[in-house]
Amino acid sequence: MDSTALLLARIQFAFTISVHIIFPVMTISLASFLAILEACWLRTGQTVYRDLYHYWIKIFSVNFGMGVVSGLVMAYEFGTNWSFFSNFAGSITGPLLAYEVMTAFFLEAGFLGVMLFGWNRVGPALHMFSTVMVALGTLVSATWILASNSWMQTPAGYAIVDGRVVPTDWLAVIFNPSFPYRLAHMGVGAFIATALIVAATGAWHLLRGHNSLHVRKMFAMALGMLLLIAPLQALLGDMHGLNTLKYQPAKIAAIEGHWENGPAAEGVPMTLFGLPNMQTETTDYAVRIPHLGSLILTHSWDGQFAGLKSIPRADRPNSAVLFWSFRIMVGLGLLMIALAVLAAIAHWRGRLYSARWLQRFALWMGPAGLVAILAGWYTTEIGRQPWVVYGLLRTADAASPHGVLELSISLILFVLVYILVFTAGVLYMLRLMRADPAPAGAHLPADGGPGTSRQAMRPLSAAIDNDHTPGKGA
Helix, strand or coil, rough: CHHHHHHHHHHHHHHHHHHHHHHHHHHHHHHHHHHHHHHHHHHCCCCHHHHHHHHHHHHHHHHHHHHHHHHHHHHHHHHCCHHHHHHHHHEEEEEEHHHHHHHHHHHHHHHHHHHHCCCCCHHHHHHHHHHHHHHHHHHHHHHHHHHHHEEEEEEEECCEEECEECCCCCHHHCCCCHHHHHHHHHHHHHHHHHHHHHHHHHHHHHHCCCCCCHHHHHHHHHHHHHHHHHHHHHHHHHHHHHHHHHHHHHHHHHHHCCCCCHHHCCCCCEEEEEEEEECCCEEEEEEECHHHHHHHHHCCCCCCCCCCCCHHHHCCHHHHHHHHHHHHHHHHHHHHHHHHHHHHHHHHHHCCCCCHHHHHHHCCCCHHHHHHHHHHHHHHHHHHCCCEEECCCCCCHHHHCCCHHHHHHHHHHHHHHHHHHHHHHHHHHHHHCCCCCCCCCCCCCEEEECCCCCCCCCHHHHCCCCECCCCCCC
């Protein structure tokens, strides 16, 4: 395949998955957030939780639909642009994706209707159960997807028969060496991303004088969640890095801009800033801290690991890209921890809802979680290159033999359609977030809610969010 055509095929898949990944990330965490809100409402009877549930379920619904639409395209791309990959590894990746459909997607789809439209038609227990099942379905979906992708990073439990991969141990395939770390890191990253979006929404309203109980509640809940899981993500990232060093040392060397080891006593420095040069095999303008690379990656003062010069040129990932994508992710992670700590201090001083500098910080950090996930995803996927299945199948050997013209036309069409469709969807979600989460006027009648209005209703009646006391209804 022509190198330009191969690059276009890679760009096309990278573009479609970059757009798609944003929506499942929000779906996973918003579904769990909705389950928490409904559980809090049923337990306490405080209508603020009910109102926030109805506020965020609208955003969840739009996001869920866009995630489904954007995900369909990638399934077709496996067959159209990466047919040799499907032929080589389809006996493993195919069943894993099928398991995702049979378990997670059916679970989500089966209960999604009750969750979205059953508020006035089923009892509170069944509605709560439906919300939990949708949340569980999103987590199961992520599990299967990451099992498949992690196997491509660290393949295990297979044999190669007649030039194709054949599974020999499904437990080893699913629980491959990088799977637990990638699942935990990605899952916590999803919750962080949505916590930042919820906090930014609350900050936006607070900055505009919307100091209602609803705004304060979601602002405090989001920042409280961030305080719990942002430091945890740093720990998970360290564990993931150690695992990557063991199984994909070239990726770590490229991330660090590390070309060769010096004397054993010097250890490996941490390069804070630099411009890795793949041609000269150096990191120009490097700013380094002695021994810190050894301390972080080997947990010893003078530990060493392989540099890029010890790896054949044909097997090296692009350090110039990985060096900065990784630092964007880590830099944003540090800002997230700083936001959480500053919010905790402001809460302790009784200024959480009055400190406008904190609210501006939270507002600007709104998209940071999604940007960090994209940067981390680029680090993971570009760091696997030049392999599509690490050590087994090169990316150049996995692509379908298309020409530059058809790939150029399809890429342009994808970009135009995606910009049109998903920009409209994102703008609509932002419009929903700008709406006041507190219901206008007095609270709605206390005799409505799940299970209390099962008779046939006018179509516009679905727009009414009736209140009910926990425990009422069938």
